[in-house]
Amino acid sequence: MESGSVTTPFGRRPMTLGMLASQFAAETIDDTKSADKWKLYRALCEARPLLGVTDRALAVMNALLSFYPKDELSQAHGLVVFPSNAQLSLRAHGMTEQTIRRHLAVLVEAGLISRKDSPNGKRYVRRNSAGAIDDAFGFSLAPLLARAEEIAQLAAEVVAERLxxxxxxxxxxxxxxxxxxxxxxxxxxxxxxxxxxxxxxxxxxxxxxxxxxxxxxxxxxxxxxxxxxxxxxxxxxxxxxxxxxxGNPSQNDCHIQNSNSDSTYELEPCFEKKQEATFETDHEGSVVPIHLERSDEDATARQEPKPVRDQTDRLRVAPEIKAFPLALVLQACPEIIAYGSGGTISNWRELMSAAVVVRSMLGVSPDAYQQACEILGPENAATVIACILERAGHINSAGGYLRDLTRRAEKGEFSLGPMLMALARTNGNSARRVG
Incomplete structure (x- = not known):
């Protein structure tokens, strides 16, 4: 049994007020008090951040508890364990003895164990004639039992904070x-x-x-x-x-009727036929403008801005935006060439057909692309799609980006030139051959 007297550490280890306080706390333990050592150890692991001990120190504590013969820590069965460093190393998963000594010191400083050193610093037990433990020298678990309620409270706080x-x-x-x-x-x-x-x-x-x-x-x-x-x-x-x-614009559009009952594009008011243009549909059913009667050079000259209707059915005029030469567009945006017929683009018709394919691939809605064709013109809308394809890795929403450019162009705040020239300078050295 423990003598209950204050003990000082062996050798050069100094005595501290913390050690003295741990020994005083151990002397006040009620003889009837007990605690399940493994439940207390789990609470100790939960409360580790608040107690200031490391996970390696807890591994040494686990080894010490494994040497206690009973599952219940109590004063009646004694609270001193006396394993050698070699035995501790085996139960601490091969931790070196030097490391074990360092973490034992951490546990002592944290007030979880206390030293009960023998006169020569060895750890051993002295038994009486009946074989019962008369006195033991080693590490006392009394501070751990004395702080059982405190440790459980700290563990509950840590769990609540984590939750x-x-x-x-x-x-x-x-x-x-x-x-x-x-x-x-x-x-x-x-x-x-x-x-x-x-x-x-x-x-x-x-x-x-x-x-x-x-x-x-x-x-x-x-x-x-x-x-x-x-x-x-x-x-x-x-x-x-x-x-x-x-009102709902989509519902209002359903009342727009065409006197020509044979028209296929009754519900596609965004593209209006002109004398010099015709239309075709791609594989998704989207309408694609195809200019037949003017050459690529004529595409650089914009026609008079055409009137379109907004959601309130009021007539507005889209600002005029000049198209750029096809060769410049392909030099600035070579990525779109791969989507042309046969892997080449040689005229505006092929560029606009490729833009419809890229539009679908980028997730741009048909409505957003039709609106861009109204405001910017078919050639410039296809050019913007080609530019977006070049910058696809830097644009989160291609559809939203196209709508934003369309709104800015409608207000006269967007110019396609700077965007196109910047891409042309970037891709100028690696421009692809246009078929």
Whole structure:
């Protein structure tokens, strides 16, 4: 049995107030108090961040507990274990003795065990004539038993904090997903708002989190993102209310009738026939303008802007945008050549047919492409699709990007020249041969 007296460490190891406090706490343990050593060890592992011990130190503690003969720690069975460093090394998965000594010191400093050194520093047990333990020298587990309730409370706090962090991260994940999909939908549908600025703000918030965030890191970011999501929802709600007040444009289009009952394009008002143009359909059924009576050189001269109708059926005039030479377009955007008939593009008709294929591949809706053809003209719309294909790796939503360029062109704020010339300079050294 333990003598209960204060003991000092052997050799050069100094005595500290922490060691003295652990021994005082051990003396106050009730004789009836007990605790399951493995449950206490699991709680100790949970509370490790708050106790300031390492996982390697806990491995040494596990080895020490394995030398205690009973499953229940209690004063009645003694609380001193006395394994040698060699035996500890075997039960600590081959940890070196030097490392074991270092982690034993960590456990002592943390107040989880205390030393009960013999006069010569050896660990051993002295038994009486009946074979019962009279005295033992080694490591006392009394501080661990004395702090059993405290350790259980710390473990509960760590578990609760981990659960709260997981829920915060779940909310953050859902919020990030909502914002990303709402922005993509808004840009695709052409909703009113500064979506580029909103996207930058969203990316800034997402990038503010460290690699391993804590609850204190996640909480302010989550609050900012929820406010941003509410702002986006309000903008989209205003858009929905406006559309309801103005009527559903798609329903109004159904009442547009053509006196020519044989017309195949009664529900395709975006392309109006002119004397010098005809139309064909691609494999998806989309209408593709094919200019027959003017050469590639004539395509550089734009015709008079044609009137188109907006959602409120009011007549507006698209601003005039000049087309560029086909050779320059292909030099700037060589990627689209592979989508031409036979892998070559030799005229505007083949470029516009290839643009329809690329449009479908990039996920651009037929409505967005038709709108671009109205505003920019068929040649320039095909040129913009070719430019988007060149920059596909840097554009998140090709459809939203095309709609944005179309709106800016309608206001006279977009010029195709700088985009085309920049790509021409980039691809000038590796331009492909045009068949």
């Amino acid at each position: 709260a962090l997981r829920r915060l991260r779940e909310r953050l994940t859902l919020c990030r997903r909502d914002i990303a999909k709402l922005i993509e939908m808004a840009m695709e549908e052409g909703a009113t708002g500064d979506w580029e600025a909103i996207t930058l703000q969203f990316r800034s918030l997402a990038g503010a989190l460290p690699r391993i965030p804590t609850a204190d890191d996640v909480t302010p970011v989550l609050e900012e993102m929820e406010m941003l999501r509410d702002e986006i929802v309000n903008l989209l709600e205003a858009r929905v209310k406006t559309e309801k007040m103005n």
